[in-house]
Amino acid sequence: MQHRDQVVANVEAEIQHLQQVEMLYAVRKRVADLENALSQNKPARGEDIDMSDLNALIQPFSGDTGYPVTRWIDDFVKIMDTYCVSEKKRFIFAKRLLTGSARSFMIETAALTWPVLRAELIAVFDVRVTVLDVFKQLEARKKSKNESALQYFFVMCGIARQVEVATEDIIRFVVEGLGDNSGAASAMAYCESLEELRTKITIYDKIKKVPVQPSKREEQPKMMKPQKTLRKNA
Incomplete structure (x- = not known):
């Protein structure tokens, strides 16, 4: 049983x-x-x-x-x-x-x-990141030669989205990461919003694509100064 x-x-x-x-x-x-x-x-x-x-x-x-x-x-x-x-x-x-x-x-x-x-x-x-971690990522990320400024801008915004980052800090990191000390890049540091920065970066990309034309002064051939001949005393 x-x-x-x-x-x-x-x-x-x-x-x-x-x-x-x-x-x-x-x-x-x-x-x-x-x-x-x-x-x-x-x-x-x-x-x-x-x-x-x-x-x-x-x-x-x-x-x-x-x-x-x-x-x-x-x-x-x-x-x-x-x-x-x-x-x-x-x-x-x-x-x-x-x-x-x-x-x-x-x-x-x-x-x-x-x-x-x-x-x-x-x-x-779900790895928790701190504001300090994100700041270090933003500071380390620089625009590479094979990406446009607009692509770089969106990457930086993606990094910043991990935590709450002030708009002015994002703008500062983005502009510094461009690695361009010209007036066009420096002026973007005064943008008041990410939308304004995005618009100016789009224009910045277009300006960078325009080939630089040599100035008229550079185009003019240099005149050879006539050489002085020494007279022999009779």
Whole structure:
């Protein structure tokens, strides 16, 4: 009798295990089907957004640039709420937007839903930065030769967004990082808003693209002074 009860218990445990495996398989199959639909850039029914739209609305998250994961999640959720995207689709979209270290983490995690993925992203990548940390990043970041001043401006604004930084401090770091001591660059330090600075930087980029014309004085050939001849005394 005791042996039969043990057999029944083993069978029930096996059935429960198989049910769990079946549920996990069904979830993974739904995820695969959704990924397949998204890979073809087909908007979900009743949700007028696809991956090509999403890539234009939000930058991917890598966890390597210092951009706060909580801020990225807030931006992501706002877009998802605007388009009324379901929780299942949010998981797929978020997974597709992960790159770098975050992508490697996604491969290892067992998250199969957006709430779980969101919680795990915060647990792993929510590194608190201080104002001093951001100031050091802004001071170290300089405009490179292969980027425009406008591109550099947006990068600096992204760094500053990690914490609350005064507008005048952002403007000062941006202007100093241009590495240009000309009057055109120095004048931008007196901008009163980031919008004003962005406008002037756009103009600054255009000015820098204009080739410098040599002045008329430089174009004129130098006249050779006649050499004095020494007279011999008779």
